[in-house]
Structures are given as C-alpha cells and as structure tokens.
Amino acid sequence: MKSLLAVAFALLLTACASPALRGTGDLGIVIERASGSVAIVDNSARAVLARVEGLGDLSHASVVFSRDGRYGYVFGRDGGLTKVDLLERRITKRIIQAGNSIGGAISQDGRLVAAQNYQPGGVKVFDAQTLELLADIPATFGDGKQTSKVVGLADVPGNKFAYALFDAGEIWVADLSQPREPKVTKYRNIGSQPYDGLVTPDGRHYMAGLFGEDGVALIDLWKPEQGAKKILANYGKGAEKLPVFKMPHLRGWAVAGGRAYLPAIGRHEVLVVDTATWQEVGRIPVKGQPVFVMARPDGRQIWVNFAFPDYSHVQVIDTLEQKVVQTLAPGKAVLHMEFTPRGDNVWISARDDNRVVVFDTASFARLAELPAQNPSGIFFTSRAARIGF
C-alpha cells in the first residue's frame, strides 16, 4: 500500500512537473553559436528563461516561429533543422536535412517550413508539425546537371517562397499551395551571382543583391509578367574597389516611410532609396561599414551595426532628420539587433562580451544586460505575424 502511495505521488510529480501556463507573444530565441545552444528569452521580463543545447553548428543560424508562437525552427549551418518548444524548453524534433544550409522561412499559413541549401543546392519543404519532407526542389539549371546554391529565401503571400540561385543567376518563386506539388516560376538572367535577397514588409517586392556585378535585381510580385529588372546600377563594389570586410545582409535592409535604407558596400554610408522609383535619394554618413540597417517598427529610427573594426558600436539614424542622432557601445562584436514588437526596446547581441544588452529606444537608456554564450542572432516570436521574415 505504501508503495502504491509512492507511485501515486511520483505520478503526481511527473504529471504536474509540466511548465506553467503562459502566453508566447513575448518569447524569443538567442543563438549561442559557439556552444550550439539557444537561450529562450522573455522580452517583457528581460530575462533568460532557459538554455537548450544540442543544436549543432549554429554559425549563421536563423529562426522562424510557428503561427501559435510556441515553436521555433532553428536552421543551422550544418543542414540541421531543429524544432524547439519554447514552453517545454526542449527540442521537439531535430533532423539533418542537407549537408550545408543557410536559413529558412515559414509559409504564410504556418503549415510549411522551407530550408534553403548550399549542398545539395535547392529548397526542401517540410510539414511544420512533424518535419516530414513534403517537397524537394533541386536548384538545377543550365543543362539540368548543375545545381546552384540557394540564397535569400523569403516567404511571400499566397503560400509562396521566393529565393535566388547564386550560381545560376536566377530567381525562383515556388507556389506551395499544394505542398506536394510545388509550382515554380523561374526568372532567368536576373544578374550575376545573387548572394542574398529580401522581400519588402508588404510582400510585394523581392530583391536580390548581386555579387558578380553592381546593382540589385528586383521583381514586383504583384506584376510578375514584367519580369525582373535591375535597380541601383551603382550598388555594389563600384568602380573604385574598396576592401569589404563583410558582405552586408540584405535581410537587414530597412523600409520605412516610403524609403529603403541600405548598407553601402565597403563604404561608411547608409544609402537612402525612394521605394516608389527605386532611385537613390540620399546617403547618410555612419561610423563604419554597415552590416544590418534595421528600422524600428514605427519607422522613426534606423539602427545600424558595423563590420570589423567598428563592430563594437551601434548608431541610430533619425529618419525625420536623416542623420545619426546617437552612438552606442553595447559591447564587443555586435552581431545582431531585434526590436520588441512595438519598438519600445531593442535587444543587441555582443558576441565577444558574452552578453545581450537591452536598450530603451526613446531614451537610449541601458535597461538590462543578459548573459549569453557568444550570442549572435536574436529572434522574437512576433516574427510569426510578419511577412518576409
């Protein structure tokens, strides 16, 4: 009888040891690249809730979130795709889906997770719930025997994914309305060596930066019959070759108030472009070579981090004044920034100081410092509600 009682209490403990109920709208994931772990964070409490380990090679890792905000899908460099439960604070499922991968996206309806791969080159589409493979779209080109690295994968409305083929110089838009029967629209000869891409926040324009020549390829997804065109003909390395310490992420482009703000390659400048004409309308001098150029959600501020050797600073541009209004020193090797959903705070990772620093974006006060192991990317669940993340 006594042992039965013990069993009952054990049951009690086991069954009730489940995590407390809580909302998921203010949760997030910080990538700890050196240790192959992620920190689960709470952006209301400004706290690290837990660490989840065993995610493999997390250099250049990125995260998308399930529609309900409970699960994060972490894309690792080693081709690993790991589904992390933010409530139970553990790995739900982990697969190695390719040899070498560089990020992913989640479909508009939240049912499909897509990974873009270097090796073998292509896009694989998985069921978001089970991680079952639903579609494999190899990036074949030319005589059909070559495959290309895939970059710049982004979700676009209509359960489509847009992405660029580095080796082929093509942009593809895959319609996954029927997940097992993807329909691919191919835009050929869009330019030499697209190295990254992004979709504007309204899901209308897909852009790919070019590595093999100057300029940016642009597709108006609302007018696909017009095909791709080249904009910003001088965007790139330009006539006078400058040392480029890090090719900036296009995903870091900011679009606010009818203007796009983008990192000038190799220059200490942020370029300002009119999104109606896609013509450059200005340049704002900054402290170093910009890497991420990110708009606060209301578009009033643009936050910029930099490549080596200026990578321990962050600058803030006021979009009304069109100039830098603040310079901050969050710590050594700032790799990423993420705004809270309505922009009151920004979280900044300082890799070599093993910390994440939280700032008030209105007063620039330093609100909190959180410990993290070589933190890189920071991703909040509010991304699940946005297009193109």
Next chain:
Amino acid sequence: MKSLLAVAFALLLTACASPALRGTGDLGIVIERASGSVAIVDNSARAVLARVEGLGDLSHASVVFSRDGRYGYVFGRDGGLTKVDLLERRITKRIIQAGNSIGGAISQDGRLVAAQNYQPGGVKVFDAQTLELLADIPATFGDGKQTSKVVGLADVPGNKFAYALFDAGEIWVADLSQPREPKVTKYRNIGSQPYDGLVTPDGRHYMAGLFGEDGVALIDLWKPEQGAKKILANYGKGAEKLPVFKMPHLRGWAVAGGRAYLPAIGRHEVLVVDTATWQEVGRIPVKGQPVFVMARPDGRQIWVNFAFPDYSHVQVIDTLEQKVVQTLAPGKAVLHMEFTPRGDNVWISARDDNRVVVFDTASFARLAELPAQNPSGIFFTSRAARIGF
C-alpha cells in the same frame, strides 16, 4: 491509508486539471454582444475553443491584448473592463470603471491599459496586471467645470495615448512614461465635435473625424510643434445632405502603399487619399455606405462592409486595379472583419445569422463557418504586436 491514497489522487486530478500548454499567437476573442459573452477562438484550427460569460453590456465592445498574448482586456459599453485569460478560459478580473465607456487601448510597453469614457468623461489608466487604477485624467475644458466625452483613444509610441474630446473640440496626448504622473499635451480648437480617431500604422499621424463640420483634424506626432491642421475639407456630410445610416468608424480606415482608403460618409464610395499630401486622389464606387474599410496586412486588398440596407455584403477592392474585384455574402448583418496576422484568411461576423465565416483571401473560398451568438467584433492576439490598435 486508503483515504490518503484517495487524497493523493484527488490532488493529482486537481493539480493536473489545468489546461494544456499551448502558444497564444493564433488565439482571439469574438464579442457576442447580445449575451454578454465572448468566444475564445483559434485561427489556425478555425475553431471556437470556449465561451466565457458574464461580461455585461458588450454593445460597441472592443478588445486589446497583453504583450504575451495570454490576456484580453474587454471594454464594455457599461464601463466594464474585464480581463479574460485565454488559456484558462475564464475571467481573471472585472471592474466597473465608469458609467458609460467606448473602448480602450494598451500602452506600447504593455504595462498600462487605458479606458476612454463618456460618463464621467475622461481617460482612466490601469495597471495591466492588477487593474489597479494608476491615473485618472478627467476631460475638463472651458471654465474647468465642464467635462467632455472622450473618443478615438489610441496608443502611440513612447507610452503615450492620443484621444479626442467630443464636446470640447480638442485632441489630447497623454504621456504615461510615469504612470502616476501623466503629462498631457492639449491641442485646442481642432474642429467641431470630433467623433472618432485613429493613429496610422506607423504611429506618426493622429486623425480625428469631425461630426460638427466637414473635414478631418490631423496631428503629425513627429512634429507636434506644428499643431493640428485640417485636411479633407469636404470630408463629412458635405453641401448636399445625404441620409447617413451609420457614422463610419475611423478605426476602420486602411493605410496601404502610401494611400489611405476611407469610407465616404453617406455615399456609396471609398475615398482614396495620398498620405504624403493628405489630398484626395480618387473615389471607388462600392455597393453601399461603407462602415469598415480594412486593408489586408500586405495592402494588396481592401475589404469593405456596409451600413443598412447593404449590410449583408462585403466587397473586396484590389489596390493595384483600384476597383472592386469581388462581392461576397457572408450572412446577415456583417459587423466586423479581422485578418489573420499575415493575411491568408479573413474572419467576418454575421450578427443576425449567428455565425462567423472564414474566407481564404486569395481564392475567396469559404473555409469555415463557426457558431457564435450575435457576433460583433473579432480581435486576434496579433494586435498586441501592432501600433495603434
């Protein structure tokens, strides 16, 4: 011993009867106005999860959500403010905070809930966690003995709230950075009888529609020193008086692609306004007098519902073609529409048919019909991440 065992099992049952863990990113609340109840819904499963009763008079009720997405704050017409737990599916706290109320807002940092009141006229600010009263800002004007009805309350960045005083013809912006010491900026003589207001999705412009004269009052919150100005001088009842079946909600204005789409008062038209100049640039004929004119999150479509007698239809405007491309008949007395966060679906309430209908916004297919008791407003938790809701 046997009874101890029974106690243990009872404990087990009690302790473990708590609701299952789940994310809150795809939850929402549907107002059931006639029965004083709300339906808690899941927009991934397209299902009603539970009904919560005892919320009082819910005519004209609206809802804002906590930063974590777990709690909804329901503002009732009778001055009731009810905090509903979407996970435990019950009322956490309910207070009667005024005699007659017309909605509310939640601060940028999620810590403050504000209610706008007709009687007594003013704004009350509560701690979002406890509903403790933190600030009471009476809408006194003139000789200081009169108080005005308050309308058009909206959150704006910087933990501020903007709102209009119907009887005073003023717009106030209250800074709640120090919640117990609100600082109020008053804009006087903004026009006669502002009846509703809204803030643009970027939090920059606050607008109040005028009932006592034609036109709309506009404040550029980034340039407060410029004060209020009048735009759309002919917006209103105009020279030829038309029968107006329902004053349209300004909160239903859509802003997409540099244009605002707004209901023409008394006319079967949607007005198109350039948000750079705030000049009218077009009119789109529609089936009836528009009430809500709402943009799909990507801005490609504008969905419009109508006043009596056309209130059983909904029309869809394509913003690229600038014309109606679809007419739907969801049911009798369509009162409200809400898009899923990335715009793949829209939920529409048909009050007199006791149902909520879910449409695919790309194919216009009718995906689901959910039972609800005289449903009016539909509110999804993704609002917590947006400015001005």
